[in-house]
Amino acid sequence: MLLQKNIRNFSIIAHIDHGKSTLADRILEVTGVLTDRDKKDQYLDRLELERERGITIKAQSVRIPYKAKDGQTYILNLIDTPGHVDFSYEVSRSLAACEGALLVVDSSQGVEAQTLANVFLALDHNLEIVPVLNKIDLPSADPDRVCQEIEDIIGLAAKNAVRISAKTGLNVDQVLERIITDLPPPHGEENAPLKALIFDSWYDSYQGVVVLFRILDGRVHHGDKIQIFSTKDIFEVTKLGVFSPDAVAVKELGPGEVGFLCASMKELGDAPVGDTITRPDNPVVQPFPGFKTIKPMVFCGLYPVEPSEYEPLKASLEKLHLNDAAFSYEPETSQALGFGFRCGFLGLLHMEIIQERLEREFQAKLIATAPSVVYKVDTIDGKTLEIDNPSKLPEPNAMTALYEPYVRMEVHVPNEFVGAALKLCEEKRGIQKDMRYITATRVIVTYELPFNEIVFDFFDKLKSATRGYASLDYEIIDYRQADLVKLDILINGDPVDAFSTIVHRERSERHGRALALKLKKSIPRQMFEVVIQAAIGRKIIAKERNAPFRKDVIAKCYGGDISRKRKLLEKQKEGKKRMRKMGNVEIPQEAFLAVLKVDVD
């Protein structure tokens, strides 16, 4: 029987490009889990998109048998985590499944912003951390300086950090030893009721839902009846196993172990990430803490470029949804864009990833409307509505109150950039709640902000204002009443629903002017005058005009020219296929994104 003292559960925390996936690959090679034959760079990042962007979207795990220098054989469970704030809940669940983590830092680049939130998250979960300096083979490497940085910024002793080159494999063996010596083993109760944490799940068309879990207490066997704590639903384990790295069936798993199970679950909602697995005959009293139902927070409309692609798009969304419970979709109709879907996402990166996957894996050509958060409205007839599409906001006289979601946001920033970070938060209607020094040079600023204000480009702006050194983390806290108005865009007098946005009244005029100007620039001149107006209710607050072009003519068309000229005109028509027609105005796809990129400042 596997003793808990011979188990180490760990994850790897690293900034993008600092070598997380390469180190994982080396570990798998050194331990013989991955042979040359199955070598495929960055084994853990299975999705094509993950490999390309160098980020991990879904959590993965791999069980690594390792014979240590003390002569004993250990089981290492490497639990990979996603690395972006949109997925912070999933990250926290993955970290919660571990006792320790490797902190990988590029020894020329040093500590970077993105790493910090995850390091602090790991420290919050009481994880032991082994610092690893990567890329020491590079001429620009300066490991001593980076050690000092780790101590100053994170407050982590880094004198004995392992200095490695994941690329060449240098000192990777030492990393393995340090996992054994420095990271604690699990301490589960063998005889307590089964308590296992679900840290990821995905849909497989043959097996149904595959659940990745970590056992805290108790034991699970093939054929057991299990119960999902939050839903109380009972399933029978039809498949139990571990990834090493391929799926290997096992009879049972005990405390501290990591594995997967299948139990004829039909959808991801049957095994929500963060939920607790127990046994119906002997359930736990208290589930593993921290379970949250994750709901999409950002919505946008996705429309096929060609109306005929509606059904294929629907099929693609269905497939994506099977594997991503945080993503939602439902049909909607836009006057401007026709039939499409209102889709919900965790955040902006999640939205971008889904759009990219749709375009890449499903070859769907999309028009996306500007993202929106979910507003709450009290109507005069006493109802409360949730509004995820600005064009659906009731008329002002039909509402008694309008509420918007607020987040509490922590910004970690070096002290020289505190001013820039504060300015940005103030501009975004933020309310400062706290500001404290965690080291002599490192500050955590806490703000409460309207979610709407950070959903568009806050992270990009923060990065550019702090030269990439700030990192942020946020959570939705509540809804607050706000003086918001719907800003409509009219093209030649007709409102275009896909351009509607909800903005704060104080900023509405400025925003309207900027948006009208942006649209003027992104809608090409055409045969007729194009008048773009921004309006709040009946009041026009901005007006831009594109004069019609005056000359588009073929001078000569005699006997020898007819075929060529006809084809020329037909080609012109082809080029316009990607345009959306609103009355007589042709609107290019880019214009629908213009709403997103309005810079009021």
Add this chain to the structure above:
Amino acid sequence: MPRFFGEVEALTRPKAPAPNPLDSLALKTGPGEKKLLLYVHVPFCRQKCAYCAFHSQVYNQVTAAWYVKTLVAEIGLWGRRLNRPKAETLYLGGGTPSLLSLADLNRIVSAARQSFDLDRDAEITMEANPDSVGDAGWFASLASLGVNRLSLGVQSLSDEHLARLGRPHSAAQATSALALARRAGLANVGLDLIWGLPGQRLQDWLGQLRTVVKELAPQHLSCYGLTQEEGTPFTRRIQAGELTLPPEDEQARMYVLGAEYLESEGLLHYEISNFARLGFASRHNSGYWEGRDYLGLGPSAVSTLGTRRFANARAMEDYDAAVRQETTGRDFEALDPATLLRERLMLGLRTTRGALLSDYLALTGKALLADKKALIQALRQNGLARVNQGRLRLTKNGMLVSSAIISRILD
């Protein structure tokens, strides 16, 4: 209606290897119906103009002799294939037909008369450049060949603009050529002019039109907006910023105000770029725009016979080989009914007569005014088009954006 091509098989020489591809071809023309239009392409120029992308080569006597011999053979071939059909017009274009000797011109016109039943009152046009015309006697000889319409490539009355365009003549030469033609009794003379030239202003253009109308008094006028043809030296200079075109709005006014002025002087606007005194519109060119059958002879010339469109080879060698092997017209573009209707709409909208609403109905099965209601409404409101007597007509401002309108109508 006799099928002209019914007899082609019998007329094909036995040595012809491939089955004749033209036997299923039926002409839309016939006795009592509309007659054939003949076009002869003369591929020679004195020199290449800086703005021109047309097919032409520098004139030399040897190639000209070869050309004329081949052309005469081609004319004979088509006369036999089509069984000497009736023809209503003969148009010698180019290139520069006036570079050919009178003897060669005589050979060509005679061959055409021999192989085609050319109407007694056929319109016989010849294009000429002011620098390659002869004296009054030369014009008289043309008239005696039957040429009754002269199209003179004047392009501009400004020597500065002519030089920049690479034209090998002066404005004075143009004026004197016109006077000589008149003296020789050629009563139907048309001029070509170009507007929208680099450095040209609205007042220059309108002033030029006044001079043309008052002093040269042509029966016909073609005013072409400068077209930037890819690959010409002129276009390269514009792209490099050496030459600057007038602003779009000024160009638009050149067109609209110019056209209004010409109409006030009795030169009626009948196609995007063409104006004529009553009764002097080009019958040949109007035939193209009405969708009539036309036979193009000479290198690179295009023909449309019924549902087939084909082009001759450009290079003399290939053209000669095709005529010898009687393979001209073998490779063709098949025009289906929808394409023909689309072309009728396109060409119709380029003329002041307009396009027939019934053609749109035939093409789409829908009434244009209902199917494209918003578009037609906007076109009318913005003064770009009118609808009356079952036709959609573009106004002058509409003609200026006709490409955009046509592609929306055909959308």
